[in-house]
Amino acid sequence: AQSVTQLGSHVSVSEGALVLLRCNYSSSVPPYLFWYVQYPNQGLQLLLKYTSAATLVKGINGFEAEFKKSETSFHLTKPSAHMSDAAEYFCAVTFTGGGNKLTFGTGTQLKVEL
Amino acid sequence: DGGITQSPKYLFRKEGQNVTLSCEQNLNHDAMYWYRQDPGQGLRLIYYSQIVNDFQKGDIAEGYSVSREKKESFPLTVTSAQKNPTAFYLCASSTKGLAGVRTGELFFGEGSRLTVL
Numbered sequence: 001a002q003s004v005t006q007l008g009s010h011v012s013v014s015e016g017a018l019v020l021l022r023c024n025y026s027s028s029v030p031p032y033l034f035w036y037v038q039y040p041n042q043g044l045q046l047l048l049k050y051t052s053a054a055t056l057v058k059g060i061n062g063f064e065a066e067f068k069k070s071e072t073s074f075h076l077t078k079p080s081a082h083m084s085d086a087a088e089y090f091c092a093v094t095f096t097g098g099g100n101k102l103t104f105g106t107g108t109q110l111k112v113e114l
Numbered sequence: 115d116g117g118i119t120q121s122p123k124y125l126f127r128k129e130g131q132n133v134t135l136s137c138e139q140n141l142n143h144d145a146m147y148w149y150r151q152d153p154g155q156g157l158r159l160i161y162y163s164q165i166v167n168d169f170q171k172g173d174i175a176e177g178y179s180v181s182r183e184k185k186e187s188f189p190l191t192v193t194s195a196q197k198n199p200t201a202f203y204l205c206a207s208s209t210k211g212l213a214g215v216r217t218g219e220l221f222f223g224e225g226s227r228l229t230v231l
Contacts, residue, residue: 009154034219036220041224041225041227042224042225043118043204043206043222043223043224043225044157044204044206044220044222045222046219046220049219090156090157101159101162101172102157102159102220104149104156104157104158105156106154106155106156107154107156
């Protein structure tokens with residue numbers, strides 16, 4: 001069965017600092033990996049996705065993630081945090097033929113401080 | 115504007131009552147999904163439908179029911195059999211990518227928050 005583990009349920013950074021949100025996956029077949037963002041009392045919005053093309057994936061709002069098969073990781077980064085980045089971030093996994101049945105991680109709440 | 119509309123946004127229910135959450139999409143997507151979100155647990159799949167008049171159970175279907183009579187509509191009923199229904203419910207939809215392969219990109223509504231009193 002496939003799964004994702006997000007390390008750290010809460011992450012706090014200063015405005016302008018590097019953002020690093022960790023995601024490790026488990027899948028017996030090549031995975032498709034995703035990062036979604038959720039603002040308070042709203043639905044989720046896709047940030048970026050890895051679907052077996054380039055291992056470094058660039059998304060919206062300056063975020064990017066690198067697929068590392070050897071480490072089974074798909075960490076999300078942004079060079080410089082902005083106050084508007086404060087939200088909850090979810091890593092998710094599926095696989096070819098998985099029918100879009102995404103398995104989500106438990107989420108990481110990002111706080112950005114002045 | 116295309117999108118997914120969930121209603122109501124907030125709903126209060128007494129124990130023992132069934133409630134139905136509405137989800138409508140005008141994106142012409144063929145697949146629709148219901149997720150339940152609880153603090154610290156991420157999103158868990160309740161039901162999903164790949165095509166009209168067909169749907170499958172997700173990971174936590176007990177106490178819930180759905181129907182898919184129209185492509186654009188996928189209502190969720192939370193029945194009295196659901197032991198702990200207080201949660202945030204999210205509806206999503208998706209289409210197929212190239213060669214009919216699903217790409218994993220889900221489009222979400224803004225959610226419905228159900229509270230049982």
